[in-house]
Amino acid sequence: MKLVVIAIVASILGFLEARFTNLPVLAAIGIGVAGGVVWTALAFGVSRWIRRHRTLDAANGSALAVALVATMLLTPGLLLETMMFPTADAYLTMIQSGAGSGTVAFYATFNPLTEWILVPLALYFNWPHTGRRRVAIAAATVYYLERASTYLYFAVQILHWQHTPKTPDLLAAVDLWLSVDWTRMAVDGLMILAFVALTFLRPRHPTPTSESYA
Structure with a gap:
């Protein structure tokens, strides 16, 4: 099942x-x-x-790997929106100029790596430790909900902006996107802290192998 x-x-x-x-x-x-x-x-x-x-070192290492890569993915967006392109007009101009296309390979590499390998491994290795399982599940659930929101809204909007003339309505949509994106980044930050917190939780008695993840 x-x-x-x-x-x-x-x-x-x-x-x-x-x-x-x-x-x-x-x-x-x-x-x-x-x-x-x-x-x-x-x-x-x-x-x-x-x-x-399966060892405790693998459980800690996989959780820290998720936190590290997720931080690498979060930081560029945070810098873009707070320091380089903080306004809707500046951000839209950057997107439509193609200046952000250089980051495509970066995100296309590390997002799938985190989605398909790192987070599942963190779940797998932390699953047997009953003191960690709930935190791991909660962190992974938050992560995948955030990824779903990216594919259903955030990425869709950016792709739409690239070929849409700049108008007041479009700038208003970009401004809304930037405001909502702060929530997404905050959620990412909480998810990162949750995976780091896993390494500080002392495991209780391991569950039987038959109850392991996957």
Whole structure:
């Protein structure tokens, strides 16, 4: 049952990512489903292999890896909106000029890395420690909800701005986006702190292997 849930969530995430490639909806659904099945199969195989080597060091290391990469992803956006392009007009001008295109490779590398590998590993390694499981689940849930909001609103809006003439209505939409984005960054900050906090929680008695994640 756990693998079915994982496959469904992975398929939805894959679909949300694929829909930004301008593919037909049915193709994006196919990619999402295929990606979810393949990822789940790989996760199951890897989990069986590393189950015997699960340690507290792996639990701490995976949580810190998420916090580190998430911080690397959060910092550029924070700097752009607070120091370089703090107004709606300046931010829109930057987006429409293509100046931000240089960051595409950065985000295209580290976002999937965090979504598909680092956060699942942090969940997996911290799952057996009952003193950490709830915090890990809460942090991962917040993270994936934030990613869903990005694919459903934040990224969609930016793509729309690139080919839309600058008007007062568009500037108002950008200003709203920037205001709401502060909430997204605050949520990211809380998620990062939650993963760091995992390393300070002393594990209780481990649960049986049969209850492990994946």
